[in-house]
Amino acid sequence: MNDDEARPRAPNKERVPMPRLLTLLPAAILALIALWFAQFIPQVAAGEVITWARPWIPGLGIEVAFLIDGLSLLFALMVTGIGALIFLYAAVYFKGHPKLTMLLTLLTLFAISMLGLVLADDAVTLFVFWEGTTITSFLLVGFDHEKTKARDNALQALLVTGLGGLALLAGLILLGAEAGTFRISEMNAAGDLIKASVLYIPILILIFTGAFTKSAQFPFHFWLPGAMAAPTPVSAYLHSATMVKAGIYLLARLTPALGGTEVWFWTLTLVGAITMVWTSVLALKQTDLKLMLAYTTVMALGALTMMLGGGTRYAVMTVAVFLIVHALYKAALFLTVGLIDKGTGTRETTQLGGLRREMPVTFVIALLAAMSMAGLAPFIGFIGKELMYEAALGVETEPLFVATAALLANANMVAAAALVAIAPFFGARIAPPKGPADPSPWLWAGPALLAVLGLAFGLFPSLIDGAIVTPVVQSILPGEEAVYLKIWHGVNLPLMLSLLTFLLGFALYYGRLKVRASLRSTNFTGGLDANEAYELVLKTFKRFAAWSARTVQGGKMTVYLRTAFTVLALLMWGAHLASRDAFSPPVEGLSLVPLVICALIAVSAAVVLTTGSRLYGLTALGITGAGVAILFVFYSAIDVAITQILVEMLVVIILAVALVKLPTMPQERNFRAGDAMIATALGLGVAFVVASVLMQPFDPRINEFFNAASYPEALGRNVVNVILVDFRALDTLGEVAVVLVAAISAAAALTAGLRARKKVDK
Amino acid sequence: MNSTILQTATRVLVPLFLLISLLILWRGHNAPGGGFIGGLMAVIAVALYALAEGVEKARRLLRIDALSLAGLGLAMSVAGGLWGAAVGGAFLQGVWPFYGYVPGEGTQGWPVGSILLFDTGVFVTVLGAVCAVLFSLEDAVFSEQDEEAR
Numbered sequence: 001m002n003d004d005e006a007r008p009r010a011p012n013k014e015r016v017p018m019p020r021l022l023t024l025l026p027a028a029i030l031a032l033i034a035l036w037f038a039q040f041i042p043q044v045a046a047g048e049v050i051t052w053a054r055p056w057i058p059g060l061g062i063e064v065a066f067l068i069d070g071l072s073l074l075f076a077l078m079v080t081g082i083g084a085l086i087f088l089y090a091a092v093y094f095k096g097h098p099k100l101t102m103l104l105t106l107l108t109l110f111a112i113s114m115l116g117l118v119l120a121d122d123a124v125t126l127f128v129f130w131e132g133t134t135i136t137s138f139l140l141v142g143f144d145h146e147k148t149k150a151r152d153n154a155l156q157a158l159l160v161t162g163l164g165g166l167a168l169l170a171g172l173i174l175l176g177a178e179a180g181t182f183r184i185s186e187m188n189a190a191g192d193l194i195k196a197s198v199l200y201i202p203i204l205i206l207i208f209t210g211a212f213t214k215s216a217q218f219p220f221h222f223w224l225p226g227a228m229a230a231p232t233p234v235s236a237y238l239h240s241a242t243m244v245k246a247g248i249y250l251l252a253r254l255t256p257a258l259g260g261t262e263v264w265f266w267t268l269t270l271v272g273a274i275t276m277v278w279t280s281v282l283a284l285k286q287t288d289l290k291l292m293l294a295y296t297t298v299m300a301l302g303a304l305t306m307m308l309g310g311g312t313r314y315a316v317m318t319v320a321v322f323l324i325v326h327a328l329y330k331a332a333l334f335l336t337v338g339l340i341d342k343g344t345g346t347r348e349t350t351q352l353g354g355l356r357r358e359m360p361v362t363f364v365i366a367l368l369a370a371m372s373m374a375g376l377a378p379f380i381g382f383i384g385k386e387l388m389y390e391a392a393l394g395v396e397t398e399p400l401f402v403a404t405a406a407l408l409a410n411a412n413m414v415a416a417a418a419l420v421a422i423a424p425f426f427g428a429r430i431a432p433p434k435g436p437a438d439p440s441p442w443l444w445a446g447p448a449l450l451a452v453l454g455l456a457f458g459l460f461p462s463l464i465d466g467a468i469v470t471p472v473v474q475s476i477l478p479g480e481e482a483v484y485l486k487i488w489h490g491v492n493l494p495l496m497l498s499l500l501t502f503l504l505g506f507a508l509y510y511g512r513l514k515v516r517a518s519l520r521s522t523n524f525t526g527g528l529d530a531n532e533a534y535e536l537v538l539k540t541f542k543r544f545a546a547w548s549a550r551t552v553q554g555g556k557m558t559v560y561l562r563t564a565f566t567v568l569a570l571l572m573w574g575a576h577l578a579s580r581d582a583f584s585p586p587v588e589g590l591s592l593v594p595l596v597i598c599a600l601i602a603v604s605a606a607v608v609l610t611t612g613s614r615l616y617g618l619t620a621l622g623i624t625g626a627g628v629a630i631l632f633v634f635y636s637a638i639d640v641a642i643t644q645i646l647v648e649m650l651v652v653i654i655l656a657v658a659l660v661k662l663p664t665m666p667q668e669r670n671f672r673a674g675d676a677m678i679a680t681a682l683g684l685g686v687a688f689v690v691a692s693v694l695m696q697p698f699d700p701r702i703n704e705f706f707n708a709a710s711y712p713e714a715l716g717r718n719v720v721n722v723i724l725v726d727f728r729a730l731d732t733l734g735e736v737a738v739v740l741v742a743a744i745s746a747a748a749a750l751t752a753g754l755r756a757r758k759k760v761d762k
Numbered sequence: 763m764n765s766t767i768l769q770t771a772t773r774v775l776v777p778l779f780l781l782i783s784l785l786i787l788w789r790g791h792n793a794p795g796g797g798f799i800g801g802l803m804a805v806i807a808v809a810l811y812a813l814a815e816g817v818e819k820a821r822r823l824l825r826i827d828a829l830s831l832a833g834l835g836l837a838m839s840v841a842g843g844l845w846g847a848a849v850g851g852a853f854l855q856g857v858w859p860f861y862g863y864v865p866g867e868g869t870q871g872w873p874v875g876s877i878l879l880f881d882t883g884v885f886v887t888v889l890g891a892v893c894a895v896l897f898s899l900e901d902a903v904f905s906e907q908d909e910e911a912r
Contacts, residue, residue: 042884050812133805385872479844541890579778617818624788638794639794639795639796639799642794642795642799643798643799646799646802646803646806647802649806650802650805650809653806653809653813653896654895654896654899657896657899657900658899658903660903660904661902661903684878709907710883711834711863711868711869712865713863714856715791715856715858715862715863715869715873716791716792716797716876717791717792717795718790718791718792718794718795719806720794721790721791721795721796721881722791723800724796725790725796725797725880725881725884726854726856726876726877729843729854729877729880730853730854732839732880732884733839733840733843733854733880736835736836736839736883736884736887736888737836738889739832739887739888739891740829740832740833740835740836740890741897742891743828743829743832743890743891743892743894744829746895746898747829747894747895747897747898750895750898750901750902751898751901751902753902754901754902
């Protein structure tokens with residue numbers, strides 16, 4: 001796992017690295033946006049909701065709508081504020097890297113999508129930005145696309161979150177149809193109506209699928225650790241404060257519309273609890289610091305899901321506080337892992353030890369952030385954990401289950417925090433691959449600020465409780481009273497649980513080597529974990545795709561044509577047999593000349609079917625075409641007749657060229673009975689359909705209009721041409737475009753085939 | 763294909779065909795014809811030339827790459843439509859600056875306008891597109907034959 005992502009690659013002359021100052025521009029812009037959002041804090045704290053909407057697809061009631069309330073403001077501040085620090089970090093971390101421009105561009109696009117997602121007040125607007133985060137995160141995870149692993153993991157993240165996105169779209173559409181609006185704020189106001197609807201359960205399943213895939217909840221938890229193939233700054237941004245929180249955001253946002261029912265409670269509590277406990281166990285199994293952090297992120301997301309399921313005042317307070325806690329310490333720790341990687345050349349715990357004297361700054365940052373993660377006083381993490389226990393004990397139906405799950409996961413979290421912050425810096429010194437030394441202040445400034453904020457908010461919770469936490473709680477639970485956070489709640493049950501957590505956590509830390517060894521040797525799931533199930537599904541799909549391509553697209557023109565014509569013939573016969581209209585072929589009024597021409601066409605068609613020579617076949621085919629053209633002339637469709645003849649001529653020319661390369665036919669004389677049947681069925685089918693169309697009463701209004709308007713209005717006497725170039729010119733334009741596209745593809749296919757064959761010959 | 767008869771005939775036929783194809787394009791608005799048919803006629807002229815003189819010479823006859831020619835044609839059609847949008851008020855609306863209909867007397871003036879530009883675009887697209895396919899096909903067939911002959 002020790003990849004050299006930060007090392008500049010072989011110099012590439014085409015890509016000139018951006019000047020340093022310019023690479024800081026995205027960070028500066030994001031910081032300005034963060035400040036702009038910060039000015040809304042007093043307004044939102046006073047209970048105001050700022051909205052902005054413009055019509056987008058008025059016919060469907062879809063708007064581009066945005067809203068700033070407590071919840072979206074918190075997320076917007078995290079996306080822009082933490083984003084600015086991470087952009088700064090990324091610019092320094094990848095200084096001189098040939099793809100830095102690309103990285104910053106993608107990160108900026110991602111930040112825009114994420115910001116749009118958390119501000120959207122229209123379900124469709126939200127979905128568009130949601131997909132934006134999916135696509136940009138795919139590109140970011142696969143940033144080192146030269147590596148197979150990065151490509152595979154990016155694809156995995158895309159498939160899982162992309163499929164979830166489809167479910168979400170369906171869910172949002174159902175929700176919009178049921179609520180009669182796509183405005184999320186109006187959906188939230190219509191919560192009782194939605195919960196009483198028969199579609200409530202389907203809506204819930206679809207939206208849960210979207211949220212669980214995005215936020216890596218069990219059983220979709222496997223993609224997030226895989227996404228650690230991304231460069232470290234990307235993981236710090238996407239997998240701490242932003243993208244993976246999108247699912248949590250969605251659940252929180254829709255709580256008034258969907259929450260509070262038994263299904264809601266049980267699904268979120270169970271899924272959240274399983275995710276939380278299971279991934280916190282998996283975290284202890286890892287030796288790569290970054291992977292360990294990835295699993296603890298999933299654990300934190302599980303905790304948030306579980307608390308949203310609880311839905312009580314304390315549970316929602318926990319969500320609000322824990323969102324802040326987690327964003328601060330997790331971004332800081334991811335960035336710290338980047339510092340360790342940069343300063344030592346490795347992220348493996350087994351290769352790190354005793355570094356605290358040589359990397360003092362990194363050590364202090366890691367310690368501060370990890371203490372918040374472990375939930376030690378006086379960090380904000382402590383308040384978050386106390387609230388979680390308070391909420392768990394207050395859950396109406398199963399407090400014991402929820403509290404036990406929280407206790408287990410938190411104990412593992414303490415151990416994981418110690419593994420990140422203590423193990424690399426204490427103990428016997430292990431010589432790392434390079435260094436070790438603290439990286440430049442530009443690099444550690446960001447994580448340091450985040451870690452210090454974790455301490456500051458813990459010491460002075462009044463900084464955030466009225467301004468940030470209360471509006472968030474009120475967005476999720478409308479009408480809830482203001483929140484006051486305290487660090488010291490007195491000696492009570494949550495405090496006892498906290499102490500128990502630390503004891504368990506430190507016990508796990510001291511036995512870390514044994515714990516890891518036993519976890520690694522135990523096979524929990526009988527050899528099939530979620531990741532392998534994913535691989536299996538993917539492999540099955542690929543096999544099916546290969547089989548269907550081999551079967552349906554064999555590459556033989558004759559098979560394609562036979563299939564197409566058979567289907568067409570069956571359709572027409574089906575339509576003819578299914579119609580109940582009495583049918584009589586229009587035989588009267590046929591004169592001799594057309595009949596003779598028809599006979600000629602029939603004879604030439606028979607020659608085509610029986611001849612053993614392609615040249616004869618081609619000539620006979622030409623005669624059928626010419627016969628049809630004469631019929632057109634006979635019924636005074638001159639333009640069509642001319643076109644028909646010219647096309648026939650061209651077909652002969654083109655086929656004559658192709659004939660040179662075609663293999664000779666297998667037999668001298670072969671009556672192709674199958675083809676004869678298809679041709680007969682198709683011909684008769686067309687005849688029947690045309691005859692039945694002619695039997696319908698004819699509405700002459702369109703003809704009369706064209707005939708009357710052609711000369712005076714379009715200044716042309718040839719009605720056919722006037723229709724083509726004036727009345728229905730848009731159709732013609734489309735057809736001409738198709739001609740061009742077909743020519744491009746045909747020319748490309750022919751040239752490519754030529755090149756491929758030449759290569760084989762060599 | 764080295765046939766003296768074909769080559770001699772081609773020298774006369776190709777200009778004739780091309781002239782006729784333009785005539786068909788021009789008269790299409792009032793009599794059978796138009797851009798599509800005219801374009802096909804022009805393709806046949808080029809195809810004949812390619813058969814008699816070879817693909818390379820036929821390419822030089824067109825002067826610009828066949829696919830680019832087709833693209834140019836589509837651009838002309840779109841330009842005709844935009845002309846209509848700019849002057850006539852709707853995309854593809856017919857605009858005839860020097861031409862008009864007088865009741866009782868019929869049309870008067872020069873029949874030149876956005877519709878002719880549109881139809882010329884169709885002509886050029888068809889010419890370019892079909893020639894492109896034909897040339898690639900001949901390349902694919904005959905270049906391999908040459909190699910086999912060696």
